[in-house]
Amino acid sequence: MNMVRTIFFGFIFIILGYSYLQATISHAHNNNLSEIESILELAHHEELIVQEWQLRMREGQGQIKGQDAFLQHVHNLNNQFTDWDVSDVHMSEAEWSVSATRSLNQDDCFERLSIYAYEQNGSYEIIHTYELNGTSTQALGERELHELLEERRTLFSLQDSPVYSQVTSVRAEDSEYVEPSLMEQARAMISTLGAKEIESLNEETFVSVSAYNDVWTDAIVTNGNKMNLQVALRSGDTMGSGTTVTIGTPIITTEY
Known part of the structure; x- marks a missing residue:
């Protein structure tokens, strides 16, 4: 009887352990995209028209001595690019670079790996930048995209x-939304996303607010304060162009 009981409880522990592992994996997948999913929920609530989304990772890969080592580094990755469109290697005095791009099955969705080398105290630092871009918000809800991000x-x-x-995203100028000032809009979005304002820039046709959400994991430090959210609004320069809304975590990484 004791043996049966031991086997029974051992089986229960295995099942519980497996369930915990699966929940942890699922939680990890969700964490990868939780911030951008919150931003898209905000865009839907604010009746914004999403034009483009982007996920990006960037990390140094160590130092090399010269061009031959850079070309060897690129060559070592070539077997990963069998169905990618690989650019020629660009070499200038400031940097060496090459990029590989691949379209995904999801509508208007593609990925790109850019490899750079910058001079640094007589050696060269190699950097990998990976981007996942798209216009279809539905693609972000697919589990395959979570798994792809982890794989890359x-x-x-x-x-x-x-x-x-x-x-x-864009708020059309003829929208029925009653617009407060750009700064009031930005601060309302910051509040909706559960963050607290850290610093801001307020101009006539452009505002930017940096903030911190203590629930989100990643953050950078600016002027001694943590920040992991940036909201920028720019009103149209011409009639009918509406207001462009750019939201990034932990910071906006493109021109806005």
Whole structure:
């Protein structure tokens, strides 16, 4: 009887352990995209028209001595690019670079790995930048996209990189939304996303607010304060162009 009981409870522990592992994996997948999913929920609530979203990881890969070592580094990755469109290697005095791009099955969704080398005290620092871009918000809800992000993190040695997320959207000028000032809009979005303002820039046709959400994992430090959210609004320069809303975590990584 004791043996049966031991086997029974051992089986229960295995089941519980497996369930915990699966929940942990699922939680990890969700964490990868939780910030951008929150931003998209905000965009839907604010009746914004999403134009583009982007996920980005960036990490240094160590130092090399010269061009031959850079070309060898690129060559070592070539077997990963069988169905990618690989650019020519660009070499200038400032940097060496090459990029590989691949379209995904999801509508208007593609990925890109850029490899750079910059001079640094007589040696050259290699950097990998991986981007996942799209216009279809439905693609972000697919589990395959979560898994792809984790796969690329391992494949391209980006394990220590935060996931930078960004959404660019537009509020049409003829929208029924009653618009307060740009700054009031930005601060309302910051509040909706559960963050506290750290610093801001307020101009006539452009505002930017940096903030911190203590629930989100990744953050950077600016002027001694942590920040992991940036909201920028720019009103149209011409009639009918509306207001462009760019939201990024932990910071906006493109021109806005």
